[in-house]
Amino acid sequence: MSRQRIAILGSGNVATHLSRALSQTADIVQVYSRDITHARMLADALHCPNATDSLANLVTDADIYLMAVSDDAIEQIAAATPDTGIWAHTSGSIALDVLKKHKSRCGVFYPLQTFSRTTEVDFNRVPIFLEGSDPATAEALHTLARQISPIVNSADSRRRRVLHVAAVFACNFTNFMLTQADDILRAEGLDLSILTPLLEVTLDKVRHIAPAEAQTGPARRADYGVIEAHKHMLSGDAADIYDSLSKKIIKRYEQN
Amino acid sequence: MSRQRIAILGSGNVATHLSRALSQTADIVQVYSRDITHARMLADALHCPNATDSLANLVTDADIYLMAVSDDAIEQIAAATPDTGIWAHTSGSIALDVLKKHKSRCGVFYPLQTFSRTTEVDFNRVPIFLEGSDPATAEALHTLARQISPIVNSADSRRRRVLHVAAVFACNFTNFMLTQADDILRAEGLDLSILTPLLEVTLDKVRHIAPAEAQTGPARRADYGVIEAHKHMLSGDAADIYDSLSKKIIKRYEQN
Numbered sequence: 001m002s003r004q005r006i007a008i009l010g011s012g013n014v015a016t017h018l019s020r021a022l023s024q025t026a027d028i029v030q031v032y033s034r035d036i037t038h039a040r041m042l043a044d045a046l047h048c049p050n051a052t053d054s055l056a057n058l059v060t061d062a063d064i065y066l067m068a069v070s071d072d073a074i075e076q077i078a079a080a081t082p083d084t085g086i087w088a089h090t091s092g093s094i095a096l097d098v099l100k101k102h103k104s105r106c107g108v109f110y111p112l113q114t115f116s117r118t119t120e121v122d123f124n125r126v127p128i129f130l131e132g133s134d135p136a137t138a139e140a141l142h143t144l145a146r147q148i149s150p151i152v153n154s155a156d157s158r159r160r161r162v163l164h165v166a167a168v169f170a171c172n173f174t175n176f177m178l179t180q181a182d183d184i185l186r187a188e189g190l191d192l193s194i195l196t197p198l199l200e201v202t203l204d205k206v207r208h209i210a211p212a213e214a215q216t217g218p219a220r221r222a223d224y225g226v227i228e229a230h231k232h233m234l235s236g237d238a239a240d241i242y243d244s245l246s247k248k249i250i251k252r253y254e255q256n
Numbered sequence: 257m258s259r260q261r262i263a264i265l266g267s268g269n270v271a272t273h274l275s276r277a278l279s280q281t282a283d284i285v286q287v288y289s290r291d292i293t294h295a296r297m298l299a300d301a302l303h304c305p306n307a308t309d310s311l312a313n314l315v316t317d318a319d320i321y322l323m324a325v326s327d328d329a330i331e332q333i334a335a336a337t338p339d340t341g342i343w344a345h346t347s348g349s350i351a352l353d354v355l356k357k358h359k360s361r362c363g364v365f366y367p368l369q370t371f372s373r374t375t376e377v378d379f380n381r382v383p384i385f386l387e388g389s390d391p392a393t394a395e396a397l398h399t400l401a402r403q404i405s406p407i408v409n410s411a412d413s414r415r416r417r418v419l420h421v422a423a424v425f426a427c428n429f430t431n432f433m434l435t436q437a438d439d440i441l442r443a444e445g446l447d448l449s450i451l452t453p454l455l456e457v458t459l460d461k462v463r464h465i466a467p468a469e470a471q472t473g474p475a476r477r478a479d480y481g482v483i484e485a486h487k488h489m490l491s492g493d494a495a496d497i498y499d500s501l502s503k504k505i506i507k508r509y510e511q512n
Binding site for chain 1: 429436497
């Protein structure tokens with residue numbers, strides 16, 4: 001099979017990591033960004049000669065146009081582009097029907113992972129959830145996805161939104177809790193790495209038992225003495241978070 | 257060196273896991289619990305013939321009396337017991353001076369880990385933080401700790417409290433976020449294991465970069481469209497948590 005020809009729209013974290021992985025087995029034929037400097041930087045990194053900041057200059061012969069742009073921009077870009085090839089966005093929260101301009105051949109290519117600019121991404125650990133307007137489109141997206149990830153699933157727009165909101169709790173909010181812990185430790189000259197064994201076990205436990213069953217800590221025991229002492233050690237948002245999450249944990253378990 | 261003689265006070269998760277580990281290299285000579293059934297169950301599991309629910313019946317010849325009881329009970333038990341051997345509690349939040357009755361030889365033996373009844377504990381991953389009233393007591397506690405864990409550190413009462421409150425964020429609140437994610441996925445017939453790669457990467461990232469730098473997600477991008485859509489999918493405490501944590505993340509990064 002010949003290599004798929006891919007146009008990348010976007011130059012942020014997702015566009016960068018995804019296009020770098022795809023370039024191993026597909027041809028990145030163009031990079032679009034509304035900022036030409038960003039488009040050129042990413043295109044250069046991919047050894048792709050074609051960078052543009054104009055939707056009017058998009059190539060017309062790509063197999064797949066992959067929109068790794070902000071959620072707000074998807075509909076507008078889709079509406080302004082010619083109906084050629086397969087158009088797919090990479091968002092967890094935007095429904096497929098936003099691509100109605102391209103409704104005969106459109107899809108979603110959603111990598112469920114946290115991408116940071118400064119951290120390498122191992123695509124062996126990036127589940128990709130796909131949706132296609134028709135079987136041939138779905139198949140083309142599956143072919144592309146399987147080249148970079150061993151974990152490829154189908155998910156319709158509703159399921160993808162559920163996955164995304166669950167991921168916000170499991171990843172984004174979890175990371176924010178680690179930020180609070182890091183703040184507290186730094187103020188005492190301690191390093192977050194001191195909690196590494198605890199973090200590993202916290203995550204290991206939920207492979208075997210449900211997190212609701214794995215819950216421990218002062219709030220789980222409704223240990224108000226410790227909770228009050230901790231609140232007095234904290235201030236600002238950390239104190240607010242400690243208070244409100246402790247109350248919610250106490251409430252959840254008060255019948256048990 | 258002869259085996260240390262340990263009396264265990266308590267029969268909860270910490271007492272159970274800790275005494276089981278200690279029994280490999282030390283002699284558990286007695287188990288006390290205010291509930292004699294619990295004391296007997298734990299003593300039987302440790303092949304220890306002596307279980308009691310009476311502080312008046314405590315053995316007088318143990319080397320170390322280890323109080324793995326609820327924080328509220330520590331001071332009262334310490335005050336009611338004879339001043340013989342070393343008295344140590346296992347709490348992150350209770351200061352050493354609560355053991356003033358035993359002030360000549362007292363200490364703290366704090367395992368910084370999450371203990372659940374149904375999950376095996378690998379003490380190779382349990383950092384133990386120690387405090388002793390005097391060098392000889394600290395040394396005796398170090399000897400005991402090193403028999404079960406490779407990660408043994410000293411920490412005074414203030415530092416221990418800081419570690420404990422940081423651990424509440426990093427472990428207890430993190431687990432509560434996973435509980436929310438699990439609830440959301442279950443309601444759609446999905447399993448939390450679908451997020452395992454995301455959880456692993458979330459944790460791996462903070463080995464290399466600070467969590468404040470690793471933050472991603474709709475709130476980090478101040479993507480109000482996604483945030484509003486997500487809030488509409490949620491109800492009850494999950495919606496409250498989503499709203500309040502998103503606001504705090506937006507606030508933290510709004511200058512960046």
